[in-house]
Amino acid sequence: MIDISSGHAALDAFLAGHYLRIRGMSSRFAAAICGHIMRRQTALGITGDLLEIGTFEGRFFIAMAMLLAPDEHGVGIDVFTWPSARVYDHFLANCADAGLDAHSYTAWKTDTRTITADDLRAKLPAGAARFVHVDGEHNVECLTQDLELAHAVLHPDGVIVIDDMLHPGYPTLVTTVLDYLARHPEMRVLCIIDRESITAAAKFVLCRVDRVASYEQDLMTTFAKFHYVLGAYVTGYLTLVLTPDPTLPKVD
Template identity: 45%
Template sequence: MKYGSGSAAVDHYVNSEYDSVYGMSSQFAAIIAAHVMNRQTKLGISGHIAEIGTFEGRFFIAMALAMQPGERAVGIDTFEWPSPKVRDKLHSHIERLGVRPHDVTILTANSADLAARDITDAVGGQAGGQVRFFHVDGDHTPKALTHDLDLAYAVMHPKGVICLDDMLHPGFPLLTVAVYEWLKAHPDMRVFCVIDREDIVAAPKFMLCRHDAHELYEKDLLDSFPEWHFEAASQWEQWVAIVLTPHPRFAIVE
């Protein structure tokens, strides 16, 4: 299946080069994320992108290719696994796949040791230091995720998006509990979209924004990708979130 985000650079990368970068992020999720970034650009929402858990850069490169002039991409990772050479691979992929190196800042660090000032320093104070799209794929423990959410929240644009990886993953069931508890402590925030990986039974991503910004994204996603809309919405007590998947169906139990 060929995917389209509205960005020629992203679409070429995702459809032709994505598998050349080792990682587990899906093509489908990258396309939806890039589409949301394009939507932000059309709405005049400017800012930077950031990612915790960059690894070799598979998802990071897609986000960086969707940036606008003057914006910066910040990648954060310890770059220890499987060896320190992973950082060299990241830089190699960035140069090979059309991302301008001078628009990128790579922080070799554990996100648990970072504060908001470290992110704003990394973008050089440009665009007020605000991040319009923050992808979180770090240490998969509730404590670490809560810290990463706090970090992303502290630097996010008022109409920005936080994207969380490996939600509902069978290997990390308490991550969803951590998100629920964090949302209770931040009543101005909500989940507005659940992005499936490649199939409705796989571990998806959650997209979060402030309550007063969700209408900027939801209808546009439904209008742009009606064939990927799973009609059974995601229930979050006081609100519902849309679900997008390349195979919208109910699981068949035999």
């Protein structure tokens, strides 16, 4: 198991055991880094809600909800029909098993193609989300809609995390993100969190260009042993890459 800590004892304990027993597709590596990002937001005084599009049985949602303050709220959106209608009951049961207060989150059974940004904002008691995980349907139509919904409700200091980037099963999905970034030049990729396996795939972490400094150095320092020092160029700027194995090839 990768030796990584979010810095939050209860979350680390959850990630070491319960997390991987909940069916889902997000890696423990990414959850630890994202948990740290939520801790960092709290330390910086950034308050707001949690939003996940594509909640499935709640693995990643529950992990991030553990970092919410008592007056913040989690909203998990899913059609909750795949692979069967039982997924909704599994989600609720997993939240209860993990000790999430039923009043601290909303399970919204809906198709994101049918909702507007105003509908979504109305579900967020803070009116904005400081942390958004986009992990719904992986096609151009849905990801475009999901990114626009996320963008519309994002706290100015918040982050949007997108799952399954650079996944061999969705090789062109990244083009939808590049199109989103072209429409919203105020946003950029803050960090690429590399995969653990083909299903526990890479995530992109996005934030506003003018907020990069408040996260980047902190991530680089906290996760120094996972820092791939060559980074990645994304549309003209160098982006931080964190990977379970940052070993560089020998070239001399």
